[in-house]
Amino acid sequence: MTRGAEGGTRRPAANVKRLILAGGGHSHIEVLRRFANAPPVATELILVTPSPLLLYTGMWPGWIGGIYATEECTIDSERLALRAGAAFVPASLIGIDPATGTVQLDDGTQLEYDCLSLDVGATPPIHRVAGATEHAVPVKPIKAFGDWWSSLLRNRARPIRLGIVGGGVGGIELAMAMHHRLAAADESYGTVLVVTSSSDILPHQNARARRWISETLAESGIEVHTNSVVEAVEAQSLRLVSGGKLEFDHLVLATGVAPPTWLKHSGLALDERGFIVVNSSLQSVSHAKVFATGDVASMQSHRLPKAGVYAVRQGPVLAENLRRALAGEALRAYRPQRSALALIGTGERSAVAVRGALALKGNCVWRWKEWIDRRFVARYR
Numbered sequence: 001m002t003r004g005a006e007g008g009t010r011r012p013a014a015n016v017k018r019l020i021l022a023g024g025g026h027s028h029i030e031v032l033r034r035f036a037n038a039p040p041v042a043t044e045l046i047l048v049t050p051s052p053l054l055l056y057t058g059m060w061p062g063w064i065g066g067i068y069a070t071e072e073c074t075i076d077s078e079r080l081a082l083r084a085g086a087a088f089v090p091a092s093l094i095g096i097d098p099a100t101g102t103v104q105l106d107d108g109t110q111l112e113y114d115c116l117s118l119d120v121g122a123t124p125p126i127h128r129v130a131g132a133t134e135h136a137v138p139v140k141p142i143k144a145f146g147d148w149w150s151s152l153l154r155n156r157a158r159p160i161r162l163g164i165v166g167g168g169v170g171g172i173e174l175a176m177a178m179h180h181r182l183a184a185a186d187e188s189y190g191t192v193l194v195v196t197s198s199s200d201i202l203p204h205q206n207a208r209a210r211r212w213i214s215e216t217l218a219e220s221g222i223e224v225h226t227n228s229v230v231e232a233v234e235a236q237s238l239r240l241v242s243g244g245k246l247e248f249d250h251l252v253l254a255t256g257v258a259p260p261t262w263l264k265h266s267g268l269a270l271d272e273r274g275f276i277v278v279n280s281s282l283q284s285v286s287h288a289k290v291f292a293t294g295d296v297a298s299m300q301s302h303r304l305p306k307a308g309v310y311a312v313r314q315g316p317v318l319a320e321n322l323r324r325a326l327a328g329e330a331l332r333a334y335r336p337q338r339s340a341l342a343l344i345g346t347g348e349r350s351a352v353a354v355r356g357a358l359a360l361k362g363n364c365v366w367r368w369k370e371w372i373d374r375r376f377v378a379r380y381r
Helices: 026-037 060-064 077-083 142-155 169-185 207-220 261-265 308-327 363-379
Strands: 017-022 043-048 053-055 074-076 087-089 093-097 102-105 110-112 115-118 160-165 190-195 223-225 230-234 237-240 245-247 250-253 276-278 290-292 297-299 342-345 351-355 358-362
Touching: 017 026, 017 110, 017 308, 026 043, 026 077, 026 115, 026 308, 043 077, 053 077, 053 142, 060 142, 060 169, 074 077, 077 087, 093 261, 115 308, 142 169, 160 169, 169 190, 169 207, 169 342, 207 342, 207 351, 207 358, 276 290, 290 308, 342 363, 351 363, 358 363
Parallel strands: 017 043, 017 115, 043 087, 115 290, 160 190, 160 250, 190 223, 276 297
Antiparallel strands: 053 074, 093 102, 102 110, 230 237, 237 245, 342 351, 351 358
């Protein structure tokens, strides 16, 4: 890739098309792996992502809990890009102009594209909660959260009260992992509390799984506050709509996700929540040269949960469709599974598996989960 005079780039040769992969998420690492094995013809490939490393979300709670070292659960996106013959640009996307076929990066660079794929993820809606920006830590971006957690472990000098807002799979698994890590170092470390606006934890999982996880939380001494709608976050306290208050020393926001703010100025068709609307081919319904997967995308024909398992499954279809789009061929459809398997670690090399009305628990489930996770990471090494 050749940089131009004003932070942009010169176009490739007339017979070469430029494909930009924006974001180093789970779909794009599969695209890179497949393109490394069979590069698309006459294509200049560029990966734009702020970090050269992807921390695999399936092993993330294990890292938080001290079970995995960083190198065990990270994938080197930059190395994958080089294997695929792609230029690696360490930056973040901050804008798109589909009319001119350009993207703007936070380092001042402007890049033109013939085809653009977005796998940039999403983050908790921290700006929608009064005071959260000043007094809470969002669980994403993962790297920033990981840096905060490492600092907390190094500098913790007294019993702490650690709050987590969010009673879904992400928040509950995080609470158990944090408790496990802190208790391993000091049984009297303090308290972890979970705050959720729902009437129960894990509202989208079956009753058996909810009961098992609730028992585990109670045995661990983790407080659960249901029907607790947060009105505002103050310094070391949550103010609830009910008028009550919950005290904390550190607060983590692990609620549902919101799209990047720059999307609302992109000109792309968005759903009512601000996510990119894509068709069954993972292609923007308003701009045929733009594709999107993972949390940033909203399928026109399916309402999918924001879960990494869908981004992983979208990867092979995305790779094929990008190849076909560059060649001017018909695209294939991605058909999501009806229900996804959730493997929820409980912090002590034990886990609960949930799919539809089925649920299993125990150390054998953890070993199964670990086998799946390690196999996934090894695929990209």
